[in-house]
Amino acid sequence: MFVADVGRTWLNHPWKTKSRLLTERSEIDELIQFGIEEVYIDTAKSVKKPRLEPRPKPSLADPKNAINKAPTVVHKSVEPIVSMESEFPKAAKAYGRALDTSKALVAACRMNKRIEVSEVQENVDELVESVSRNRDALTALIKLRHFDDYTYTHSLNVSVLSISAGKTLGLTDAELKILGLGTMFHDLGKIRIPDNILNKPGKLTDDEFAIMRNHAALSAEILTEQHLNVSDQVIKVARFHHERIDGSGYPDHLQGEQIPPLATICGLSDVYDALTSDRVYHKGMLPHDALKFIYSLRGTHFQPDWVDRFVQSVGIYPPGSVVELNTGHLAVVMEVINRSLLTPLIKVVSDPNGQLYSRTKLVDLSKPAENQGWTINRVVPPSEAGFDPASFYNFAAE
Ligand SMILES: [Fe+2]
Ligand SMILES: [Fe+2]
DSSP: OEEEEOGGGGGGOSSSSSOEEOOSHHHHHHHHHTTOOOOEEOTTTOOSSSOOOOOOOOOTTOGGGGGGTOBOOSSOOOOOSSOHHHHHHHHHHHHHHHHHHHHHHHHHHHTTOOOOHHHHHHHHHHHHHHHHHOHHHHHHHHHHOTTSOHHHHHHHHHHHHHHHHHHHTTOOHHHHHHHHHHHHHTTGGGGGSOHHHHTOSSOOOHHHHHHHTTHHHHHHHHHHHTTOSOOHHHHHHHHHTTOOTTTTSSSSOOOGGGSOHHHHHHHHHHHHHHHHSOOSSSOOOOHHHHHHHHHHTBTTTBOHHHHHHHHHHHOSSOTTOEEEETTSOEEEEEEOTTSOTTOOEEEEEEOTTOOEEEEEEEEETTOHHHHTTOOEEEEEOHHHHSSOGGGGOGGGOO
16 A cells, blocks of 8 residues: 555654555554554555555454545644634734733843743644634734734744744654744844844845854754753754754754754745735735745755645645635635635635625635635735724624
């Protein structure tokens, strides 16, 4: 059989590639020994012969029998445990608290004060818990709260995107917490970069760029200098988030698998947030344009597998996006989790003439009984929508 994906143990992978044609029973045993209880099989790529040795009669109580069950999935994800309605207000509070912490963190570093790691860790834990309950609530928030200051939101957004991607990739909570902390700290070194370079509106000169590139090493330096009680992996996320597999990154020009996995997730989220955020001098890209750009870095800057999984995690229509339907109606994307990337749960908010409805309707695009033949035509830039999509997350009012 052709194993397309071994799923959750991606970081501790038994193979060099994520997929492989299995011809021996012993190869399955190798997976089981690795703690892998479930794989995704591409039946189209599987071959009839050579056959695997006959397997013993399956016992339903034995999780390893799951190895034969699942077809290839489009969007492998985590079940939302609670509804968006119930999670959104909690996520909003956690986001607000983490944003305050992000501000305090930058202020402390500017004044050379000690970082309160336990406070940041507490916020990160809340983010991890929220993502575990319903991943879409926090990802909607980073889209909806686009008005906050980039200096403080960027690290937090990278943290949310990374935790969310990490969750999709099957990281454990402990790994997610390390990733969350590392990403919150990833750009701290920027406070030691002169303002005229950091905020220069035009293109940086080669010399300025060389100074700017120091920020990743400086982030790690700040964490080391303070002798913080954090895992070495946290410091590596900060130091290596600009490393790229072809060696073109910085500060250490690491290559390929030398780059720690968590730093790669931070790197992908970092590029995505930088491209999609509105800055003083340019409007942010739409999510699918940013993903297209990231896709172009596949194989040069980032491992192809990682890019694919990141794209799957973010989705083409992230929650909080405004979309135009094939009929011209406008809708806000509410939930994408566990759905095909093309058929999210949406709230239809205006008629084809742009007239907002006083009563909006939730529509599951994947259900023919609900979708009235609707499909998504395109993503509408927030400036063009004429309304604030956040107002349709009205259960946020608390
Ligand atoms: Fe950076
Ligand atoms: Fe960054």
